[in-house]
Every structure is written in structure tokens, then in C-alpha cells.
Amino acid sequence: MTRIITVKGVGNVSTKPDYVVVSMNLEAKDKEYDAAMxxxxxxxEQLNDSLMSLGFEKNDLKTTNxxxxxxxxxxxxxxxxxxxxxxxxxxxxxxxxxxxxxxxxLSQVLSTVAECLAHPEIGISFTVKDATAINEALLREATANAKRKAELLCEASEVKLGKLITIDYxxxxxxxxxxxxxxxxxxxxIGAVPMMARAIDIEPDDIDVRDTATFVWEIE
Incomplete structure (x- = not known):
């Protein structure tokens, strides 16, 4: 019977946000379907015109739903x-x-959208532009973490770590x-003056991400 050791590897990455996502919700109501559309x-069109006045392209505004x-x-x-x-x-x-x-x-966007006749509901979040790099760093960290644990357990048990059998992710x-x-x-x-006309130089909190993977090795 093959002896095995199963270890869960944990990856933790902390990084500064470098990307802003402004979400906007529009709602149109009418008794008639064609009129609502x-x-x-x-x-x-009003929202696009407002954003294009800031130098954005029409296709920069993406529909999510x-x-x-x-x-x-x-x-x-x-x-x-x-x-x-x-x-x-x-x-x-x-x-x-x-x-x-x-x-x-961001302040320019919020001020311009606030004056837009479409009056969208607005939400702001901070993320990273290259999510792939974060995912790869997490996987590398989780893999290294699992192997360190497996080697330590085998050393303490006076056995030798064998070949990797499976990875569950x-x-x-x-x-x-x-x-x-x-x-x-x-x-x-407030009156005719947008509340978002001035920029507040805030520093968003770092993004802390955690991921896990399970590894199974043979014990020689």
C-alpha cells in the first residue's frame, strides 16, 4: 500500500490598488415599452457624451448587465x-x-457624471489592472508553502518525501x-455646485488576497 501525505498550501499576497472601477446604474421607466427603451x-448617450468630454472613448464604458x-x-x-x-x-x-x-x-469623472442629465447611481472600487499577476503569485506561494510543510512533516517523522501524485485546486x-x-x-x-468637484488625495487600503491548493505526495 502506497503511503501518502496530503498538505494544503496557502498563498497570501498583499498589493496596492492601481486601478479604479466606477460602476453606474441607469434606470428608465415608462408605461410604453418603446418609450422606456x-x-x-x-x-x-448623455452619459457617453459626458465621459467623452473628459477624453474617454465610447467603448471605455462597458455594460455589465x-x-x-x-x-x-x-x-x-x-x-x-x-x-x-x-x-x-x-x-x-x-x-x-x-x-x-x-x-x-476620479474626481473629474465623478463631478462630470454628477452633472449628467442621466443621473446614474454611482459606486467606486479599487482593484489591480493585472489580476493575472496576482493569481500567479498566489499559486507560487501556495505551492511553496505546501512543499515546506510536507518536507517539515516528513523530516519530523523521519521519512523521505517522494514524488508528487496529485494537485487539487x-x-x-x-x-x-x-x-x-x-x-x-x-x-x-448642493445648490449648483457639485460635491465631488475637488479631489481628495486618499490612499486606498492594500488588497489582501488568499488562496489555497491541496497537494498529495508519496512517502518513500
């Missing part, structure tokens, strides 16, 4: 019973704009984002 197209749903409201009839009444169509468009980390650039997507929150009030203007 026309309004959604108009909102998108698009949906059209029917909307109903509850109304009480004369007998006191609630009835679902058709209220129109709702077109929801989720988009994102990504660019190299630059607080001045879950290829799930990692959450490579900073925990730093950058929140914006829904009412982004």
Missing part, C-alpha cells in the same frame, strides 16, 4: 382588497468605467478588491 438609449422588467403597484379597491396593477416597464442598465488609479481623474474567481469604501451621497449637489 428610447429613454434608456437617451440616458446612455441589462434588463427590462414589468413593474406593478398595489392598489386597494372599494372592498379593501389589494390588486396588482400594471405600472409600466423598467429598463435597468448597469455599466462600468475602468482607468488607472488617479484621484484627480479550485479555479474560482478571486475577489481582488480593496476594502476601502468610497461612498457618495445620492444628492450629489
Amino acid at each position: 428610447d429613454l434608456a438609449a437617451e440616458q446612455l 441589462f434588463s427590462v422588467d414589468t413593474d406593478y403597484k398595489s392598489l386597494k379597491d372599494q372592498q379593501g382588497n389589494y390588486q396588482r396593477v400594471f405600472n409600466g416597464f423598467v429598463c435597468r442598465h448597469q455599466l462600468k468605467l475602468s482607468f488607472d488609479f488617479d484621484m484627480k481623474r 479550485n479555479w474560482g474567481e478571486l475577489n481582488i478588491y480593496s476594502d476601502t469604501r468610497y461612498d457618495i451621497a445620492e444628492d450629489s449637489k
